[in-house]
Amino acid sequence: MKSWKWMQALALSLLVVMLVTACGKSGESVEGSAVTITFLNSKGEIQSQLEEAAKAFKEDNPDITMEIIPVPAGQSPFEKASALYASGNPATITMLDTGDVEKFKDRVLDLSGEKWMADAVDRSTALTTFEGKNYAFPLAIEGYGFIYNKAVVDQAIGGTFDPATINTTGALEELFKKIEASGKAPLIVSPMDWSLGAHYLPLAYAGQSADTAAVAQFVDDLKAGKVDLAGNTVFNGLLDTFDLMAKYNIDKASPLSGTYERGPEVLGKGEVGIWFQGNWAWPQISSFDTASGQYGFLPVPVSNNADDFGNTQISSAVSKRLVLDKEKNTAEQQAAAKKFLEWMVYSDKGQDFLVNKANIIPAFKNITLEAKDPLAKSISDYIAKGKSQDSMSTLPADHWAKVGASMQKYLAGAADRSVLTKEIQEYWKSVK
Template identity: 75%
Template sequence: MKRVKGTGLLMLMLAFIVVLSACGSSNGNSKENAASNSAGVKITLLNSKGEIQTQLEDAAKAFHEDNPDITLEIQAVPNGGSPFERASTLYASGNPPTMIMLDTGDVEKFKDRVLDLSGEKWNADTVANATDLTTFDGKNYAFPLAVEGYGFIYNKAVLDKAVGGTFDPATINTTDSLEKLFQQIEASGSKALVVSPMDWSLGAHYLPLAYAGQNKDMAEVNKFVDGLRAGTVQLGDNAVFNGLMDTFDVMMKYNIDQASPLAGVYERGPELLGKGEVGIWFMGNWAWPQINSFDTANGAYGFLPVPVSNNPTDYGNQEISSAVSKRIVIDKEKSTPEQQAAAKKFLEWIVYQDKGQDFLVNKASIIPAFKNITLPAADPLGKSLQDYIAIDRSEQSMSVLPADHWSILGASMQKYLSKAGDRALLVKEIEEYWKTAK
């Protein structure tokens, strides 16, 4: 290599500086762009199903293996937090994720900030009515991620022992038959059930059974809710509401945590049920991964309906609540066209690729909202829910409720659970809430 001396060296140095300056000015932050180009496209997903955080992170890695130019980061909604509130906060900060997992009722609130997904291939493969509640002016704004259901989850081994034989779930179709089962469980040496006191469980799942249970026709359910808004419904005189709360009274009576009913946390439920310390837990099929982690006996589990009367033929006494519960939307305000395309590719990967379907059904224990996915439910709760749906024993869940319903009325239910308020106060607070609900 020759040495360059004197003026020649100076000119060479100046030329090198000019080249560097030109590169920097043409690309803004050259380091950031270099990193971005080497990493490909980075996208983010805000996850509001905390129980599948690990599974989603594994899915992100599998997706990256199939698409090396796309990196997917899974962000979590804080435990017990509202996906609507978290997403709103991120938008306010100017840093929304590329994809947001929302509850069905929250999609409309974001429809002006997210992509119209009507043209995506998977729309043609959804199960019946899967996109109805996220379609506005003929445009669908959300990807239906999961069909979920909830009711009383039972540990079959505990119930078999309690009844002295093979437990038949069809025998539980009234409040009285449920209480008799509780008594049998306790007589056999286990506790009957655990009542999880989280506001989202009480306010988003249990209480809405009083609305959905009014009628199999959702149009009639909507009229009932409209009556609550208008103040024309006298909830204290409503048979379904009172029947549901009569069942809740029985639950409170046999609750393993009755001495401190608000002390329990979500994680306590699957542990008690999975270990067989209780026979029943009010929760949904999303809880299977946690139950399974505590079940060392590889036992059997299933769902029981939540009775609302002592007439077995009354609607709700033999039905399990279910619906498409979680939706994914794609941001259009801050995400780039490349990020939007990558997000769409991830959603297609879930629906049409073997790894994506495996994540959904086998890893995350989700019942798909797509008829092309024919994998059988990988867990007993998913199978139990599918069985109820197959024989038309499903009750449409209340997927569209005001965003603050679970926090405000969940707190009202917590008062009732802890005996800090009676049924009259609960009725008053529910009726007052609906008169001003947005």
């Protein structure tokens, strides 16, 4: 009898040991199990760089595989992300435009408690924070203005060009005249509706005030029909500068015939001195570069008072954001995605990917790598000096197409300023 009880006790002990061991192994397998995450990329120019980053990340995290899914050409990130959610298969990480984050906030993780929040640059998460919770990782700062070819401009002024001297509309015209007198075309105006409607015209909104709350109120007043653009100083000043651009445009005889591809070619080859565009254009400019990589940005002046806001500020903002799905991806996938975000901010390989491989201006103060891309470096310098103006990154989705078309008519001389002004105000009144 004692022997039987002893055998029962031994069997019970063995069972307990087996259960404990099994639980331990189960925990170990979750911790060390392989996990695959997906990344929806809406910044097509860095697709290959992201694929390389996924490989570098896996070298540091062997149990995590990241697959990069490109947003098809012609489809917006909002449309692709929405389609993936509709199919029940959203990406673990989705790259969205700033204005789209709020539309997904109920389906993505609150990232307010992440380590990198403390290192994010000022105001970089403000537009993706709702009811005190931040839902997005600020991936890339982009900026735009007048890109100048230093070799052309140095020749035109007969010395070393100081971009700080161009701080009024009058100073800009004097520079145009000097470039023209040197035998080169002063500038090229790319007539795409997205350039005119999403980048140029919004300077009239952002330039109303250095206070972002005041700018937001101005836009609300536009929607409510309370703004008289015809009498607005900043709006008219910006159009005065646009009139100068049209006057000195290399394509002024046929202003709507230009293409995006023509801009980097004539600037890089030194056929024109200036091009209104953003730092994303560097890969194209560099393929034609005859100025030994010496390019930079000038702000777009809106008056002849150098002290007026906008005359010495460059337009910049976080243009791309990363959100993490919480509906369909597992806790392990979410943890892996968070690890990738930290890897970009804090590891040498991650920082190298952002700054050197993808030519991205990071939105984090701890990343001190200096940009090799001269346009990214120029934007970074303006930001470091406090000479930046927030880009309008939350405009309605159809803004660039509709008001861009109105700007094209104005550029071509098919509409005067009063018609343009009326069409812009009518657009805003139609926004729901």
